[in-house]
Amino acid sequence: GNSVTQMEGPVTLSEEAFLTINCTYTATGYPSLFWYVQYPGEGLQLLLKATKADDKGSNKGFEATYRKETTSFHLEKGSVQVSDSAVYFCALSDRGGSEKLVFGKGTKLTVNP
Amino acid sequence: KAGVTQTPRYLIKTRGQQVTLSCSPISGHRSVSWYQQTPGQGLQFLFEYFSETQRNKGNFPGRFSGRQFSNSRSEMNVSTLELGDSALYLCASSFLGGVLETQYFGPGTRLLVL
Numbered sequence: 001g002n003s004v005t006q007m008e009g010p011v012t013l014s015e016e017a018f019l020t021i022n023c024t025y026t027a028t029g030y031p032s033l034f035w036y037v038q039y040p041g042e043g044l045q046l047l048l049k050a051t052k053a054d055d056k057g058s059n060k061g062f063e064a065t066y067r068k069e070t071t072s073f074h075l076e077k078g079s080v081q082v083s084d085s086a087v088y089f090c091a092l093s094d095r096g097g098s099e100k101l102v103f104g105k106g107t108k109l110t111v112n113p
Numbered sequence: 114k115a116g117v118t119q120t121p122r123y124l125i126k127t128r129g130q131q132v133t134l135s136c137s138p139i140s141g142h143r144s145v146s147w148y149q150q151t152p153g154q155g156l157q158f159l160f161e162y163f164s165e166t167q168r169n170k171g172n173f174p175g176r177f178s179g180r181q182f183s184n185s186r187s188e189m190n191v192s193t194l195e196l197g198d199s200a201l202y203l204c205a206s207s208f209l210g211g212v213l214e215t216q217y218f219g220p221g222t223r224l225l226v227l
Binding site: 032034036041051089091100106 | 205210215
């Protein structure tokens with residue numbers, strides 16, 4: 001079945017540090033890939049997405065590239081801010097799957113000033 | 114445009130009771146999906162409704178059910194509550210529910226079963 005594996009946290013960084021959160025996937029078809037962010041006490045917000053191989057999703061300084069050869073969709077940001085502290089979820093949506101979205105376990109990021 | 118709304122935001126029930134949660138999608142959205150979020154299992158898909166019909170279903174027992182009304186509002190029901198049903202229940206909506214569409218999530222209903 002479809003699955004998403006993302007690096008376990010928590011991740012603690014200082015402001016302006018470089019961020020990478022690894023995400024790899026297993027899917028039966030050609031999935032779309034997503035990063036969602038959940039701020040404390042809130043629901044999930046879409047951060048970025050990519051719908052085909054080699055696509056790069058980007059938003060608010062975050063980027064992720066859909067790598068079909070390594071089945072990966074790693075999230076990166078060059079300079080994190082305290083306001084980026086949240087839980088980040090990698091997810092896939094597969095036309096051949098029965099589930100709407102399959103999520104990774106989430107990675108909690110804390111950015112200290 | 115108003116976002117996805119869920120009511121109630123917090124709920125406390127005891128084992129054996131039943132509960133009904135409500136979700137109002139973004140105006141014009143016809144697909145509503147439900148997810149359960151727990152610390153142990155993470156986010157898991159419950160079911161999806163489109164045009165008042167259940168279109169997809171996750172791997173949950175029959176105690177979990179749902180429905181969708183003609184105005185696309187959706188409810189989910191959990192009967193005979195168990196302690197393990199304590200979770201954040203998230204609802205998400207999209208226009209047609211297609212694979213390439215973005216799903217917009219509500220703030221969730223936090224259910225505590227005592």
